[in-house]
Amino acid sequence: MGFIRVLPIESTAMPESSSDLDLSHPSPRPGAGSKGWRYAPAAFVKALLLAFVVCAVQAAEGPGHAAIASAHPLATRAGFEVLDQGGNAFDAAVAVSAALAVVEPQGSGLGGGGFWLLRRAEDGKTVILDGRETAPLTAGPDMYRDARPGASLDGPLAAGIPGLPAALVHLAEHFGRLPLEKSLAPAIRHAETGFAVGERYAVAVKPRVAALQGSPAASAIFLDHYAAPRAGFLLVQKDLAETLRRIAREGRAGFYGGSTAQRLVQGVRAGGGIWQGADLERYSVMERFPLRGRYRGISISSAAPPSSGGTVLLEALNILSGYDLARLDGAARKHLVIEAERRAYRDRDLYLGDPAFVRMPLGRLLSPAYAAGLRSSIRLDRALPSAALGAVAPSRQGDNTTHFSIVDKDGNLVAATLSVNNAFGSGFVPAGTGVLLNDEMDDFATAPGQPNSYGLVGGAANAIAPGKRMLSSMTPTFLETPERVAVLGTPGGSRIISMVLLAVLDFAEGHGPESWVSVGRFHHQYLPDAVEYEPDGLSREDIRGLEKLGHTLQKVPYRYGDMQAVQWDKRGNRLSAASDPRGEGWAEVK
Ligand code: GLY
Secondary structure, X not given: OOEEEOOOOOOOXXXXXOOOOOOOOOOOOOOHHXXXXXXXXXXXXXXXXXXXXXXXXXXXXXXXXXXXEEOOHHHHHHHHHHHHOOOXXXXXXXXXXXXXXXXXXXXXXXXXXXXXXXXXXXXXXXXXXXXXXXXXXXXXXXXXXXXXXXXXXXXXXXXXXXXXXXXXXXXXXXXXXXXXXXXXHHHHHHHHHOEEOOHXXXXXXXXXXHHHHOOHHHHHHHOEOOEOOOOOOEEOOHHXXXXXXXXXXXXXXXXXXXXXXHHHHHHHHHOOOOOOHHHHHHOOXXXXXXXXXXXXXXXXXXXXXXXXXXXXXXXXXXXXXOXXXXXXXXXXXXXXXXXXXXXXXXXXXXXXXXXXXXXXXXXXXXXXXXXXXXXXXXXXXXXXXXXXXXXXXXXXXXXXXXXXXXXXXXXXXXXXXXXXXXXXXXXXXXXXXXXXXXXXXXXXXXXXXXXXXXXXXXXXXXXXXXXXXXXXXXXXXXXXXXXXXXXXXXXXXXXXXXXXXXXXXXXHOOOOHHHHHHOOOEEOOOOOOOEEEOOOOXXXXXXXXXXXXXXXXXXXXXXOOOOEEEEEEOOOOEEEEEEOOOOOOEEEEO
């Protein structure tokens, strides 16, 4: 099966939602804007046209050099290796995705999926390549009700049908210039000869030792004599190298057919899973229209459902566009960001799911009128308890995901967020494949209709159904003004969206990638009704101010996220890139 191009329907082809209204100032009268244009001085119009032409020429020409930021130095180098051979950003995206699958197995892999936001410079085509996993064809809403505890997290019953291999083949065939043999070569080399794992691997593997021990193939690869390896451990993945070679030779059939498919299905079924050959044969990637919005002159493109990322991001920005944040002190500003998140995350839980299965009111959720309604429920002097908005079952997502960002010399753009869900996914490797399977089934509402740990019932939009894609929070994003383009994203489960939101607000203040990836982080997701913050995420004054407004604050005992970002500043045609200081990533401009 090939791929499906999703046509403009209500949920994927939005008019740009206007977030530019600044309701803290007098609103212009209807018609005032067009009158202003008619009487604009000629010199001003000429200058504007000239600026537009200069930017258009530069955009058409591209920056002349390339930038890559990824979560691992070997993955960033794999991207440049492929660019050096004449590849474009999309070939580099294949190389980086495959290399991350090898060198950061706790975050993503061939056994997982993701979302690649793409902009092709030559024709401006902008799409989300949706390689999200699907539920097996024999899956159903009650499949975990009588299963052993943890069955949606560990072992093969937790695994959705992988989308990452199909997405790599699609990228190479429809957007790239190089054959897969070339773009997969660096990943194959690292899998074959091995590499020394870093501290992040050593930390991430500890809580997953028991899950990995449940799979003989996984523990032979990822553990050191059945125990958690330390940093420096040489991770060699011969079977994975062989699977990558089959994909390089045969394309899609190298994973979804033949001996790989046979071993995947056999292994999953022997371990108690429910995959069949038809699940793999029928898997399709999708090209979707990204969601688009505007915030204070910035055009935003981001992930459409089945990721909730773009919807929640744009809804929160629409709410915030009614305030002049720059004029507020730290606590007042953060209070508004938190209140916007509370409302946007609630709608995520209430409405969002796979567009092939659920009709979503996206046009309404992203409309200025809806944002104005939500804004009118925000008090500047007091936090609103989430319960007052009405009860909806909340969901949280596994946070071992990864992100990379690429701009090539021609101005092609890629922002890709990839995942196996929790660290090392399900911890299960079907024998002879080297493919570590995801545990994305846990991103579904696994017990819809049942009260969850908050005593709330819900989750119908994201209930399990055969072939359905589970709701995600991945938020690969482009930000554009006439002068600047930003390509960014991060791992972090449900916190992904609030991290990208903080980066957008930082971009709006004129800061660059070093700043976006470094800003202190805080997060509210409707329920639990608490503001989570990193050790340096809030100042003492912020904490005092937010507590006075009635917020419950919870310090997270670690710094979270691993943002990877590139900026193309068209004014001097300059590229800059940054990797999150919290991680081990590598950003480079060449
Ligand atoms: N599994 C993490 C996400 O999809 O957001």
